[in-house]
Amino acid sequence: MATLLNGSLYSGFYDCQSFLKKKHRTSWPNMCSFQRLSMAKFDWSSISHRVGGNLFTKKGINVFSPKITVPSFAPEFLDAIEDEYNGVIIDPESLPSSANAFVSALRASLSYWKSKGKKGVWLKILPEQADLVPIAIQEGFSYHHAERGYVMLTHWIPCEPCMLPDSPSHQIGVGGFVINDKREVLVVKEKCPCSCSGVWKFPTGYINKSEEIFSAAIREVKEETGVDTIFQQMVAFRHVHLVAFENSDILFVCMLEPLSSEITIDDKEIQDAKWMPLDEFVGQSFYVDDHMSRKVIDSTTSSSSSISSLKSRFLEPSVSGISSLRKFSSVKFNTSSSSGSNSSFNSSSPSGSPTRFPTKSVLMGSAGNLKQKTVSGPAGYVLEDVPHLSDYIPDLPIYPNPLQDNPAYSVVKQYFVHEDDTVPQKIVVHKTSPRGIHFRRAGPRQKVYFESDEVHACIVTCGGLCPGLNTVIREIVCGLYHMYGVKRVLGIDGGYRGFYAKNTVPLTPKVVNDIHKRGGTIIGTSRGGHDKSKIVDSIQDRGINQVFIIGGDGTQKGASVIFEEVRKRGLKVAVAGIPKTIDNDIPVIDKSFGFDSAVEEAQRAINAAHVEAESMENGIGLVKLMGRYCGFIAMYATLASRDVDCCLIPESPFYLEGTGGLFEYIEKRLKENGHMVIVIAEGAGQELLSEIIHSTTQQDASGNKLLQDVGLWLSQRIKDYFKQRKMVMNLKYIDPTYMIRAIPSNASDNVYCTLLAQSAVHGAMAGYTGFTVGLVNGRQTYIPFYRINEKQNKVVITDRMWARLLSSTNQPSFLSAKDVVEDKKEEGTSCPLLDDQIFSEDVSGNKKISHV
Ligand SMILES: Nc1ncnc2c1ncn2[C@@H]1O[C@H](COP(=O)(O)OP(=O)(O)OP(=O)(O)O)[C@@H](O)[C@H]1O
Ligand SMILES: O=P(O)(O)OC[C@H]1O[C@](O)(CO)[C@@H](O)[C@@H]1O
Numbered sequence: 001m002a003t004l005l006n007g008s009l010y011s012g013f014y015d016c017q018s019f020l021k022k023k024h025r026t027s028w029p030n031m032c033s034f035q036r037l038s039m040a041k042f043d044w045s046s047i048s049h050r051v052g053g054n055l056f057t058k059k060g061i062n063v064f065s066p067k068i069t070v071p072s073f074a075p076e077f078l079d080a081i082e083d084e085y086n087g088v089i090i091d092p093e094s095l096p097s098s099a100n101a102f103v104s105a106l107r108a109s110l111s112y113w114k115s116k117g118k119k120g121v122w123l124k125i126l127p128e129q130a131d132l133v134p135i136a137i138q139e140g141f142s143y144h145h146a147e148r149g150y151v152m153l154t155h156w157i158p159c160e161p162c163m164l165p166d167s168p169s170h171q172i173g174v175g176g177f178v179i180n181d182k183r184e185v186l187v188v189k190e191k192c193p194c195s196c197s198g199v200w201k202f203p204t205g206y207i208n209k210s211e212e213i214f215s216a217a218i219r220e221v222k223e224e225t226g227v228d229t230i231f232q233q234m235v236a237f238r239h240v241h242l243v244a245f246e247n248s249d250i251l252f253v254c255m256l257e258p259l260s261s262e263i264t265i266d267d268k269e270i271q272d273a274k275w276m277p278l279d280e281f282v283g284q285s286f287y288v289d290d291h292m293s294r295k296v297i298d299s300t301t302s303s304s305s306s307i308s309s310l311k312s313r314f315l316e317p318s319v320s321g322i323s324s325l326r327k328f329s330s331v332k333f334n335t336s337s338s339s340g341s342n343s344s345f346n347s348s349s350p351s352g353s354p355t356r357f358p359t360k361s362v363l364m365g366s367a368g369n370l371k372q373k374t375v376s377g378p379a380g381y382v383l384e385d386v387p388h389l390s391d392y393i394p395d396l397p398i399y400p401n402p403l404q405d406n407p408a409y410s411v412v413k414q415y416f417v418h419e420d421d422t423v424p425q426k427i428v429v430h431k432t433s434p435r436g437i438h439f440r441r442a443g444p445r446q447k448v449y450f451e452s453d454e455v456h457a458c459i460v461t462c463g464g465l466c467p468g469l470n471t472v473i474r475e476i477v478c479g480l481y482h483m484y485g486v487k488r489v490l491g492i493d494g495g496y497r498g499f500y501a502k503n504t505v506p507l508t509p510k511v512v513n514d515i516h517k518r519g520g521t522i523i524g525t526s527r528g529g530h531d532k533s534k535i536v537d538s539i540q541d542r543g544i545n546q547v548f549i550i551g552g553d554g555t556q557k558g559a560s561v562i563f564e565e566v567r568k569r570g571l572k573v574a575v576a577g578i579p580k581t582i583d584n585d586i587p588v589i590d591k592s593f594g595f596d597s598a599v600e601e602a603q604r605a606i607n608a609a610h611v612e613a614e615s616m617e618n619g620i621g622l623v624k625l626m627g628r629y630c631g632f633i634a635m636y637a638t639l640a641s642r643d644v645d646c647c648l649i650p651e652s653p654f655y656l657e658g659t660g661g662l663f664e665y666i667e668k669r670l671k672e673n674g675h676m677v678i679v680i681a682e683g684a685g686q687e688l689l690s691e692i693i694h695s696t697t698q699q700d701a702s703g704n705k706l707l708q709d710v711g712l713w714l715s716q717r718i719k720d721y722f723k724q725r726k727m728v729m730n731l732k733y734i735d736p737t738y739m740i741r742a743i744p745s746n747a748s749d750n751v752y753c754t755l756l757a758q759s760a761v762h763g764a765m766a767g768y769t770g771f772t773v774g775l776v777n778g779r780q781t782y783i784p785f786y787r788i789n790e791k792q793n794k795v796v797i798t799d800r801m802w803a804r805l806l807s808s809t810n811q812p813s814f815l816s817a818k819d820v821v822e823d824k825k826e827e828g829t830s831c832p833l834l835d836d837q838i839f840s841e842d843v844s845g846n847k848k849i850s851h852v
């Protein structure tokens with residue numbers, strides 16, 4: 001439904017914001033992904049008309065007068081990265097400090113980029129480099145925009161109309177509409193001399209750099225009034241033009257639910273703040289004149305008692321009440337969001353031509369789908385909180401935690417976790433970094449939301465096997481029993497489908513006593529069979545009120561769907577996930593349980609491969625390890641072993657033949673060492689196999705891609721290669737994959753599993769739900785499902801860890817053969833990789849180069 005809003009109400013917000021100028025604007029440009037540019041293979045003859053055709057000599061700043069067009073030797077190139085649009089972003093930190101060196105490097109670089117078909121060039125100049133501005137202008141650059149710390153210049157290389165976007169055109173404001181159960185609105189009177197002076201308005205301000213809109217609204221309310229809130233719904237926005245510095249302005253109004261009521265004003269900006277009866281608020285003469293504003297306020301507030309019925313409103317300001325100088329337009333606001341999905345807004349240039357404005361994702365919560373509870377604090381602090389049963393069930397009884405009478409804990413100081421304890425997601429920070437995202441610390445709470453007798457828990461394990469499954473089952477059962485006196489725990493047989501298609505298994509401390517010494521899962525597992533309605537029907541029919549779901553990324557997605565359905569039905573059922581997988585592909589957490597054990601067990605296979613290889617002439621030991629989409633086990637097993645000469649993972653494509661290929665490397669290692677060990681993750685090189693074996697799109701019951709056996713394929717290819725070369729070679733292929741994941745967990749995983757299980761139990765007893773328990777920076781935390789499910793964890797080959805592996809094995813980094821051939825054609829001569837660069841390809845096959 002679209003509601004029109006007369007701009008006069010919001011013009012008041014605008015005036016106050018511009019007067020105070022207290023908040024930063026959003027950052028820009030914000031290019032999405034970059035690739036470092038290599039110029040090592042650049043043919044200097046292509047720029048001879050500028051620099052005299054001298055051959056490029058690496059390193060050493062070449063200083064000569066900008067008037068001299070033919071330097072005595074080749075200048076340095078400017079360090080730059082590619083943007084997604086075939087453009088170039090120059091690294092400001094690496095600009096030569098002398099004018100001569102800058103001009104020659106700039107000219108050389110522009111010629112090179114031109115020869116490579118590059119288009120837009122972005123040049124950021126810092127205050128201490130201001131002398132370079134006139135030079136850049138002389139070389140064809142224009143001003144783009146400036147911020148306190150830099151001026152941005154741009155240059156469009158092609159002889160065609162410039163497609164670079166204009167400078168940022170909008171500032172973004174937020175308003176927090178906070179209304180309490182007494183239908184009082186939280187209002188402030190700002191210290192400003194503008195037209196809205198003296199008006200009680202809701203708190204507003206500008207969003208900070210990289211801040212989510214809803215977090216900004218929460219922060220503004222907190223800063224101005226001291227009241228804590230949570231985000232409920234985006235209710236409105238308005239768009240005006242020709243505001244500050246002729247920019248346009250968008251203000252988003254968020255409905256927030258108060259978590260506290262006491263007001264502490266920020267007396268630098270605010271004269272006064274109070275809870276004001278809604279009628280009085282709307283009745284202010286400032287608003288009365290504007291019936292459309294009232295309509296919006298009325299519809300917003302009347303909906304506040306039944307937020308689930310809220311639909312986002314589309315606002316378009318009218319001209320009345322706002323300076324006639326301002327022009328108006330409307331923007332699209334897309335709030336259609338499937339479970340936990342993002343809404344986004346886009347803008348297009350006035351001419352309708354495509355622009356490159358980054359699309360800003362706005363995570364939105366709304367009743368009826370995944371609701372994100374986010375609380376902001378000072379200095380960019382954000383708590384990504386987990387749902388609680390009391391969020392959707394009113395008046396739940398609370399009980400003292402039975403642990404307080406437990407002799408084991410009575411001596412522990414501060415045994416109960418403080419409600420305000422949170423754990424930061426990022427612990428490497430700079431002096432000026434915002435505090436960033438935090439998660440709720442896991443552990444026992446002083447109050448619980450279940451009585452011991454009332455609890456009827458169940459446990460289910462899903463997906464592939466993993467060391468430690470039985471330990472987690474054991475510790476959930478024992479934790480519930482011994483810590484909370486819970487006697488009724490059911491095992492769901494055979495994964496998700498067991499909820500509706502199989503019998504359940506009663507689990508008691510006696511039944512689970514010894515199971516941690518066994519691999520596998522005593523309650524069975526499966527893939528597929530996730531039927532939301534049948535599962536929640538079964539939970540309801542059996543009277544289950546705590547569900548512990550142990551599994552990998554697929555399982556956690558399934559758990560999120562169950563949680564949503566439970567909440568939709570308004571059931572008092574806590575849903576807790578425990579992250580399992582040897583693949584370690586679950587994001588946010590330090591690692592999943594079972595991963596350590598898998599890495600350790602892999603050592604046995606690698607050792608065997610090494611012994612076999614060492615004992616024969618030109619022996620090769622090839623070990624395949626699991627890792628469908630990511631190579632963590634292979635990478636860590638390689639780093640742990642030191643016997644591995646080459647590690648191949650899905651994230652780092654490789655090739656076999658030609659210069660820099662695997663065969664060349666194997667031959668070299670055999671000549672140097674007489675033997676070698678190769679570790680390959682099962683998901684590596686699948687694209688090479690599908691070129692030969694017909695590509696298969698087969699999936700397992702959960703929808704995971706079924707893989708070809710890369711180990712067998714690679715063994716055969718290596719054998720064929722040496723046969724053709726008439727060289728002696730003995731290859732032994734070891735596939736220990738299922739043996740690895742079937743073992744019981746090792747000591748460290750056993751401890752980890754125990755803590756995860758206990759944390760999950762504490763969380764469910766405390767009424768938290770919709771969370772995965774996990775270790776974040778060494779601390780047990782509760783993480784909302786949406787955060788766990790938003791992506792898959794992968795080895796980042798441009799991170800230090802992969803570089804460490806490469807330097808430990810000394811293996812090549814596999815710049816693709818195609819690239820080498822193309823480069824040869826272009827240059828007529830081959831050029832070795834620079835020592836400090838890693839080459840790889842991204843998913844689209846683009847060459848990526850990173851410095852290590
Ligand atoms: N998007 C999804 N929505 C609902 N259920 C899902 C989803 N993805 C997977 N599941 C269910 O979760 C269960 C486990 O998924 P999957 O087989 O992918 O294993 P996993 O949990 O990822 O573990 P692993 O990868 O370590 O074997 C299956 O029963 C599957 O049907
Ligand atoms: O053969 P299954 O049981 O489907 O499982 C194989 C997959 O399970 C995992 O162990 C975990 O996802 C993967 O590494 C592997 O590809």
Ligand SMILES: [Mg+2]
Nearest residue numbers: 463552553554
């Ligand atoms: Mg998985």
